[in-house]
Amino acid sequence: TRVACPPPIRRQRRGISARRRLREFDVGDRFSRLPLPKASVLLPLTVRAGKLHLLLTVRAMQLRRSPGEVCFPGGKREAIDKDEIDTALREAKEEVGLQPEKVEVVCRLVPGIDKMNHVVTPVVGFIEDTFQATPNPDEVSDVFVVPLEYFVKPSNYKTLPYKTSSGYSGWMHCFIYDDHERKMSFKIWGLTAHFAVFLALVIFGKHPTFKVEYDLDNLISSAETNFMNLYASIYERKKSNL
Ligand SMILES: CCC(=O)SCCNC(=O)CCNC(=O)[C@H](O)C(C)(C)COP(=O)(O)OP(=O)(O)OC[C@H]1O[C@@H](n2cnc3c(N)ncnc32)[C@H](O)[C@@H]1OP(=O)(O)O
Numbered sequence: 001t002r003v004a005c006p007p008p009i010r011r012q013r014r015g016i017s018a019r020r021r022l023r024e025f026d027v028g029d030r031f032s033r034l035p036l037p038k039a040s041v042l043l044p045l046t047v048r049a050g051k052l053h054l055l056l057t058v059r060a061m062q063l064r065r066s067p068g069e070v071c072f073p074g075g076k077r078e079a080i081d082k083d084e085i086d087t088a089l090r091e092a093k094e095e096v097g098l099q100p101e102k103v104e105v106v107c108r109l110v111p112g113i114d115k116m117n118h119v120v121t122p123v124v125g126f127i128e129d130t131f132q133a134t135p136n137p138d139e140v141s142d143v144f145v146v147p148l149e150y151f152v153k154p155s156n157y158k159t160l161p162y163k164t165s166s167g168y169s170g171w172m173h174c175f176i177y178d179d180h181e182r183k184m185s186f187k188i189w190g191l192t193a194h195f196a197v198f199l200a201l202v203i204f205g206k207h208p209t210f211k212v213e214y215d216l217d218n219l220i221s222s223a224e225t226n227f228m229n230l231y232a233s234i235y236e237r238k239k240s241n242l
């Protein structure tokens with residue numbers, strides 16, 4: 001007969017296999033030398049009630065770019081940052097009061113590109129379940145957590161069309177997450193949703209309930225190919241504008 005593990009051990013095992021999967025997808029510094037401006041986001045993973053959750057923020061309404069949109073703690077690279085991890089940790093401290101030494105950084109995933117053509121690197125890190133965010137009101141109006149599984153098995157999902165300035169068109173994921181405890185709804189879409197879905201695919205290794213832009217049997221290579229195609233369309237346009 002199989003005996004169920006008591007919760008602490010099960011939690012530990014889940015954490016270990018998630019870390020192992022994430023390390024297989026670590027891109028290290030492979031995309032660090034691309035000649036576009038850089039930004040980083042921190043994808044903070046935390047275990048609540050035995051399940052992995054992601055911490056997200058709502059951008060302050062007075063910000064010039066993307067006010068009121070849901071995003072991960074993060075921002076543009078500054079001269080003092082030695083790499084993408086430094087940027088993500090510095091920004092997370094500035095925006096939600098997360099001390100860098102309280103983050104167990106596991107990997108960097110394949111980057112994305114934002115509206116301003118920054119190469120945005122997602123840095124994945126575990127944070128303690130006791131972490132209490134202190135949002136910096138200049139940049140962040142709210143902080144919330146979503147079960148990671150929601151990004152492969154959502155109850156409220158749609159796609160939105162998009163077109164970039166370089167003429168690249170496609171569709172974006174859009175999740176509506178109802179936080180029943182707080183009686184609030186959050187719209188998670190675009191680049192933020194793109195990173196959350198990829199993270200959930202990496203960790204759970206199973207098919208989502210909606211269509212994704214990857215070959216799920218070759219997740220690493222198809223994610224890199226998608227990124228390089230997008231990057232090439234932007235880079236070619238930048239060159240032709242010179
Ligand atoms: C592809 C497009 C989409 O997907 S749109 C769909 C939904 N939206 C998203 O998914 C959000 C995607 N965007 C992001 O995650 C972020 O914009 C990324 C790319 C990480 C860039 O980070 P972002 O937060 O804009 O940059 P940042 O944190 O460096 O700066 C934000 C602005 O805040 C300002 N700021 C900085 N410190 C202070 C402070 N102490 N007091 C007041 N303001 C401050 C910065 O100057 C910056 O302002 P500005 O943007 O330069 O005007």
Ligand SMILES: [Mg+2]
Nearest residue numbers: 073074075091
């Ligand atoms: Mg920011």
